[in-house]
Amino acid sequence: MGHDRSSERLPRSFFARPAIALARDLLGRVLVRTLEDGTRMSARLVEVEAYRQDDPASHSYRGRTARTDVMFGPPGYLYVYFTYGMHFCMNVVSGRDGEGSAALLRAAEPLEGVSEMVRRRGMTNERLLLSGPGRLTQALGVTREQNGIDLAHGDVMHLERGRPVPDAGVAAGPRVGVTVAVDNPWRFVVTDTPYLSRRTLPPPRRGSRLRGSPRA
DNA sequence: CGTTGGATTGGCT
């Protein structure tokens, strides 16, 4: 039995790599949100997607703008954007400073602070508390105000080591809700969990270079 | 400056 390091904070170096590698390795990690009154909420990440600068589906594809500025900054910061007139989505910035890439946090398993999540979500079904990018931000109290915060050293939100998920427990498939670059299997999910935004992975499309079951 | 549609969700058919 070794020393338990699961609550150690992930350092800047963890985030300083390509979006696909980061997205995959974020599975099983613990996202911790600390409110101003000290209340702690935490959740185990089970669904994450990668977005690269050379990727037509990425906000960074058309260059650096006011909205995507954080995405082009150094790794380990939070990129939050507003969509469909009512939802916020949050990303962990990856790669190098000056490069626009990030990992979209799409779903998680509630751990600590469930009653606080329930209050913010206005519903009690634990399965639906954090199972979607908009639900995740609503439950954890993340809005435009948290755009650009530092996850590696800040107090508002951080990531802990948790328990990395082995390849046998991970599946990859097309990203949800994107209409371009649909053959890029950059959505990573933990297979053995009820907390995903979608229950099943779509089958490989005809003409796709992928074959058989999607793998990490 | 006007138009378009989106890395979504929840409610209704």
Added chain:
DNA sequence: GCCAATCCAACGC
């Protein structure tokens, strides 16, 4: 399964 809600960034003129 279908679709409205509701804002605003990006793009075209």
